Amino acid sequence: MTIGRTVYLNGKFCPVEDAAISPFDRGFLFAHAAYEVTAVYDGRFIDLEGHLSRLRRTLEGISISNPYSDEAWAEIHTDLIDKNGVEEGLVYLEVTGGAYGMRDFAGPETFTPTVFLYADTRPLIGEAARDGIKAITLGDTRWKRRDMKTVQLLSQALAYRTAREAGADTAFMVEDGLVTEAASANAWIVDAEGRLITRELSHSILPGITRAGVLSLLDGTGIELVERAFTPEEAAGAVEAFTTSAGAMVAPVITLDGKPVGSGKPGPVTRRIQRLYYEAMGADVAAVAPWALG
Ligand code: PDD
16 A cells, blocks of 8 residues: 555645644544545545445534535545545545644534545555455454543543533443443442442443542441442432542532432532542642541
8 A cells, every 4th residue: 555645634735744633632532533434446436425424424423513515525535636646545534523732521512623634545456355355253342341441432522522411510321221430430329228339340341540549448447338330220319429530539429310319419428438538649638628527
């Protein structure tokens, strides 16, 4: 394959060496991006309409408005292969949520997308088509390996946007009738018997460092811990709920789907865990969090 020297970035054609995007781009930070790859054969695109129609659907699904009409997209594609002299190969296009100098999951109401295209000259009807390829079978893990802290964060970014639309700050994510985690934190509840419940470690959740920190502080407190998955109904009926993460540390969850959790105020177990955690990190709790002293 030969990457064409001229690429398209945000409204302009430029040499590939000059094409630069911000490290704060949502494609880089959250995988918040759509892409298409369209084949070029004999200087013509193979079903560009099909690709542009799928792009429209993907962009709509990920809250990015389509920056161009189909006609404008077709013109950019044509200009790109002309400038690079591509007769046979591929055009890659990517549209991301863009950059705005910070990392926040939900992002602005309206994105100013980053648009990037390059052309690649390569034979499409070649050895693989002639001789065949070798395959193995593998479990489909897209994206089920949440235990790895990767930037596959598109669903979380969309979850934050949906939460914001609903007047909330985060979401308890549910899979197969069980809460996995909060949108970017581990989820915890306290049941009517005062038991602290958080999901056990598995591929389904990130092994939170804050979660582990909290667990290490429970010895000798008399708080009973149960590591198991809980349902959204249990969370709704819990007497307390909170999340843990490096960003928000121990955050009391006071409503779920608009209804109060327990009293609708941060509860005593949550306050105790906040206190323990803040003390362990060396905070002067009386000064910075007197409300955690109970
Ligand atoms: N997120 N689960 C998810 C999906 C997370 O994104 C995070 C952290 C956690 C908690 O992990 P820890 O306690 O190690 O921070 C659980 C970070 C804070 C973020 O993306 O901003």
